[in-house]
Amino acid sequence: MFWKYFLFETKLMVRNRKNLFLGALLALFFPIFFFYYSDTEVETIESEKRSEQAMIEATFDSFPMSQEETPEGAEIHEIYLEQSSLVNYQLYYLAFVGLDETNEEYIENGLQLNELRLRTHELDNQGIPPQYIIPKEEVLQSNAFLQYALENQIQLEPDPFVATNYLIHAFSILSGLFFLLFMMISGSEILLYEEKHQTVMKGFPLSFMNKIHAKVIIHFLYMMVFLTAGIIVGGYIAAREAGLGNLSYPVMIFMNNDYVAIPALQYYMYILLAIALIVIVLYYTAALFNTIFKSAYATVLLALVIFYIPDLSLMIGWNTVWLHPIKVLDIAGVLSGNIAVQFGNEQIDYGYAMLWLAVFAIMIAGVLKLIQWRSYKVKLQSVEVHSSPTDC
Template sequence: MFWKYVLFELKLLLSNRKNWLLCIVILLFFPLYFSVYSQTELETLRDKKIKESEAFETIFYQFSEALRETPEGKEIYNNFTEQVSLINMQRFYLRRGEDVHYIDNGLRVNELRLQMHERGNKGIPSYLVVPKEEIFKEDALLRYNKEHHLPLQPDPFVASNYLPAALNTISGLIFCIIVLVAGSGMLAHEQQNQSVVTGFPISFMKKVNGKVSIHFVQIFLFFILGILLGGIYVAQKTDVGNFDSPMLLFQNEEFVAVSTGTYLAYMLIALALITLLLLYGTVLLNLLTKNMYATILILLIVFFLPDLLVTVGIKMTWLHSIKYIDIGAILSGQLAAEFGNSKLDYKHGFVWLIALNLIVLVVLYGKNKLSYIRKAPVKLM
């Protein structure tokens, strides 16, 4: 009987024009977004190193003569001199294509920059200080490239570099809205046609799981197809690229470099968990509000609640778990920096997304049991 019910729900889903329209939007997003992405001006390594070299002209010009005469000042000045020398050599190695020497010099530059952080960055104008976060990011990328013998300057517009950028763009609010709108009408037919649906002798949770399953498959199937279509389209326009090239992940208060293939796998697993969470959450709120528009509005308010509280100066760390839904910003470490919470990393993200799914399921089960008890006839003595 369960599979007959699923087949019945599947027929309803296939006749839902709204969901088909959303699926077409997902399908076309990845190939169409490339026209926007390809117009982006990305800074090359050569441009970056030119800026870094030119910055030392300002540093040397503003360096205090009084400080330079002290033993500490001489060490700082020597540090600056070595840094600019290494950076200029990096520019030379880029022209020669000598990646190994470029990486070795880059790792030494990062060491010197961290030494300056330990000294409090004396003698450096604040706007020219390279943040520790950027130092650790560059260090992770350089070490990964050195270990895997990868080129330093891959084409940013090949499929392997485009797909993570497209996923980061669609994840978060855009993805949430698509899933919420697609799942908002899951209970509409039951609420409007009680006599038809009650003909299926199936438990409430089995019905919910059936509804969520077919909506999940529809959404994620088109999502995967969209990624494949976008990858094929971009590969024909430029090239496939190298899925072993590095991507940065924020983990345990530091940045680690992983392959692009691994990064995409993490993203897809997380988005699958987010899809399930939003669909089950939609069912729960639909039961409470009996209104799909109110359901969408409430879930969007919940999504922005941590941001709103931070804006008014209220810091509730336990609410930050809601932001794991914005998985792109979690993986990049953006939200950890924004909220000042180092626990907002991808490992905690997976744990919390699984936990939140289980919590919503428990609440759904409990609410159904409570409703059943209230409706049960009272036996007279």
């Protein structure tokens, strides 16, 4: 029974113009984004170091003389003198030596620079204007990258437009609100479509939950096919235009309250597995909202409102921990550590996200099962009430 229903619903899904359009749009996102991304100006290591040099000079100009008389201020002043020397050396290295895969001296210099920056954070950056402070998270990410580069002898400045780098940026743009909106629109009529368009399967002897499972699986497979096609086409275009890149090149992720470097291939595996779980959660959510509100518009709108509740509560100064799991839907933000920094919750990492996504899937399926049970009880009571006079 389930298989017959599954095949019939699959045929309906393939003929659904709305989802065909959304699937094509999802697939086209990746090649379109590559052409946009390849036209953007990417900051080089040399331009980054020149910006750091200018920031250090501006810090010296604005550093209060009175601050130098305190022990902390004097130490910070000395640290910035050392930072200036190290950055100038790095600029000299870039100009006259150049970067290759054996940059031990340059990397060790960068690690010393990061140690000094972390020390200024320990001293609360006293006397330093906020606009000249490099965030601690950026320093830790740089440290993790340089440590990985030192141990594995990788190129410090690869082509940013190669397929491996481009896809990481594409996932970061796709993740979060855009992906949520896209999936909720595609699933906005996951149950309502059958009610609006009567088919021979209307009274098919299959349980409510099995019908939902079939529809979720079909929607999931349908959109994942388009997503995979988009990744392949976008990756092929990027590889043809700029090269494939290095699948072992490090990507910084936030994990266990620290920044760690993992190979690009492992990053893809992490994010694709999370995306698959997010899609399942969103389609079950759409089924739940369809069941309760009987409206495609309410399904999409309510999902958007729920997604933004943690941000709105943070804006009014009510940063409550039990709302944070909602933001795991932005998996690229979780992996980068941006969500953990935004909400001040160091627990938000990949493991935290996957755990909560699994919990959400089980909870939503449980609520749907409860709704089915209540509906069955109501119908049973109604039948008993109508049949009782006849029995008498």
